[in-house]
Amino acid sequence: MSHTAHIPSHRKPRRSASKLSLRAGVAGGVLSTIAVAGAAGPANAEPVTETIEMPTLNADLSADLSSAVAASAEATQQVALDEELQAQEDAAAAKAAKEAKKAKAEAERKAEAEEARRKAEAKAEAAERASRSSERTTLSASVGSSDDNDGGGSSYDSSQATGSAAAIVAFARAQVGDAYVMGSTGPNSWDCSGLVQAAYRQAGIELPRVSGDQSSRGTSVSLDNLQPGDILYWGSRSNSYHVAIYVGGGMFVGAQNPSTGVVERSLDYDMPSGAVRVL
Structure with missing residues (x-):
């Protein structure tokens, strides 16, 4: 018997073949993976060890975002x-x-x-x-023919008007051609009583404004006995609707209507109802 037969061996026990094969396969797979990764990237690339952290939405950031959205909507x-x-x-x-x-x-x-x-x-x-x-x-x-035939005429010629009557007649005739405007008292437009009132004012006589009151003044005279300056009226004396001034020679001057204005016409043109004498 060998002198070493009973000396225990210090060698490690052998692993079984199956275990070695399994470990060799795992190691080979790891090495293959490393080889592929090395081929895909740079030869000297270092392994990535940095960790990327995603930002966290805190309360301030959320408020700022809300304000920005509100401002955009307002704009x-x-x-x-x-x-x-x-x-x-x-x-x-x-x-x-x-x-x-x-x-x-x-x-x-x-x-x-x-x-x-x-x-x-x-x-x-x-x-x-x-x-x-x-x-x-x-x-x-x-x-003129009448004067030649009988030495005088029944008509009272306006040229015979004197004093206040002459002033009244002259003023009235000077307004012939002016416009007729209801309620107007001159100087370029008149109604009937406005013209009569203004004419008498030339003689220092102040008459009422309306025709009814004017025809109620003075004394009533016949149309056959008219004198220059007499006031002619149409309607009743107490309620006349129109007045004019007799200027002699069978003529009168009056502010008739808007279509004719102030005119000088024969009494036959529009025979008055009556007349009054204020002078």
Whole structure:
């Protein structure tokens, strides 16, 4: 027997073949994985050891985000309001321009109509003056013939008016051709009683304003006994609706109506109801 037969061996016990094969397979797989990773990346790349941390939304960041969203919404709303306001202003400007154009056209139309009216009135006035001149010529010839035949005439010639009557007649005749305007008292337009009142004022006599009161003044006289300056009236004396001034020669001056204005006419043109004498 060998002298070492009973000496225990210090060698490690052998592992079984199956265990060695398993460990070799695992090691081979790890080495393969490392080899593939090494081929894919740089040869000297270092392993990634840094950890990336995602930010955390704290209370302040959340508030700032809410404020930004609110500000954006407010800005969008303001832009919309500005656009709406601009649209309204544009519409208003367009409407104003249209109305101004319409008003201008209407004003031009009225101006043309007024000009046509003035021309028509001027033409009518010229015709009235021509007619009045013709009437005066005819009346003068008639009065002259009567004077030659019988040495005098029954008509009271206005040239015989003196004193206050002459002032009244002269003023009334000076207004012939002026316009008739209801309620007007001169100096370029009159109504019937306004003209009579102004004429008598030339003689220092103040008459009431309306025709009914004027015809109630003085004393009543016959139409066959008229004198220049007498007040003629139409209607009843206490309630006359029109007055005029007798200027002699069978003629009167009065503010008749808007179509004729102040005219001098024969008594036959519109025979008065009566007359009063204030002088």
